Amino acid sequence: MPELFTKGMARNIYYGGGFFFLLLLLGLTLDTLRALPQRDHRENITESVARGKAVWEENNCIGCHSLMGEGAYFAPELGNVFDRYGNGSEEAFGQFMQAWMQMQPMPTEGRRKMPQFHLSQEQVDDLSAFLIWTSRINDNDWPPNREG
């Protein structure tokens, strides 16, 4: 019995389709990489921002928090924490962060706890710089409000 849709056709769709869309993905990636410098304001990635990212990573902050909506959902979103607690002032945010990191873990019984990470003053400043830089990435206006 002749078949309308043969295995050979299915195979060609797989190889042809897979290959075509992989190429399309590569093309779009190239285009995005060219457009990103205007959106990620990479010119503002200072030494401190870079060190702050390392502090963020080496303490596994993403294991509880989300950053730009990605990560764990156990603790608040931090991609916009500068907008939430900075009052528009980098200095005020820096002071807030020093105090905040110092007082962890908070003694409220039954509340979710953030560990004490024993960060140096400089490390906390770096972390603040990283979070401030992150809050200024053009992310199509996410999150919907400042609660994250």
Add this chain to the structure above:
Amino acid sequence: MKFESQGVARPYFIFALLLFVGQILFGLIMGLQYIVGDFLFPYIPFNVARMVHTNLLIVWLLFGFMGASYYLVPEECDTELHSPWLARATFWVFAAAGVLTILGYLLVPYAELAKLTHNELLPTMGREFLEQPTITKIGIVIVCLAFIYNIGMTVLKGRKTVINMVLITGLVGLAVFFLFSFYNPDNLVLDKFFWWWVVHLWVEGVWELILGAILAFVLIKVTGVDREVIEKWLYVIIALALISGLIGMGHHYFWIGPGPYWLWLGSIFSALEPVPFFMMVLFAFRVVGQRRHQHGNRAATLWALGTAVMAFLGAGVWGFIHTLAPVNYYTHGSQITAAHGHLAFFGAYAMIVLCIISYAMPIMRGRPQGNGELSQKLEIFAFWTMCVSMIGITLALTVAGAWQVALQRLPEVGALSFMNTQAKLIPIFWVREAFGVVFALGLVAYLASFFVGSRVEAEAGHRVPAVS
């Protein structure tokens, strides 16, 4: 068992199941931490429990994929495995690396682990799912290379079936895309952009090829349906998976820096991602409906059907409900994401591994027509318990997510803070935890099914019934 060397799969399957148990235990701990925030603090902080939970999942699935490959590739190739010795050696290397990494997470603070393993030389740690120390990542690459070499050489000298080719394409893709885990620039946007090349292109790309190949193999075996028919379906399914999934990656690029055209591309293509999963449901049911013989292993057939359905629900339906950009704007990073993650990983990947184990383990234990009556009954009971409770977990998380969005994301003024919202969700988190306990009981029943019923019963009880 057709070939002696297929037996190397056995330790892979057993170890995968042990890690699965660990994953569920830590899941229960985290579920309780969502309710009693300081449970086990500071001994097992949430971030550690989560890292153990997700990393155990990834590693046990990899063990499962490897076991599946070692079992099915020689049979498909109609030849012995290239090097059973290498397969056994890589098992111990991978198992040791896995155990040491998990112990590292549990026994020292993460920052200490980063220091001990010299993360500063090539910083790759501290990113979701890729928390492993760099040295572990290098170990994973070495194990994967040895594994693919072994499988590749076997395929080269043997019969090149469609299942083999699709499987090996998926495995090579798995190894290649993992290499992006070593790219971690200072620029968070670039970091995130290529992080998805591991995570998305694994679970919504090449892993679907592996899933399709394993499912097709089991269906051929338990139904006896003509290979030509099954191969055609397999091609269509994986073609649709790649066509929708590659550009579908755009649904992760909505809110992390890339430009607005991804809102359109991501929405449209990822909206198509349920299609291959729906085809998989049609495929599984049609093939089982057209079966040429009634295989004695009814449990394995059930797992095959169940995988297709649960993967469609978890990856397809629950993916779709929050994949369109206007919806995702409000649901991104909420408990909706967690709901989808749980049902998709269980339905697609955990279940396909349990499916091949259900088919292959009895054969490796000298029961070609499946386990005995009692054992299969218990396994089928465990199947339903785990599936129903996972749907319970998913529904609870979906309600939690919807409520979270309503309280925290939707209001323009007077939105609740994250922590206050979470406090309101505690009753739902209790429901989730209760279903989690049921799931754990289902897992206990599943494991018990391996020890129920004797070999004699297995052989006596399951003569192949004649085809009607």
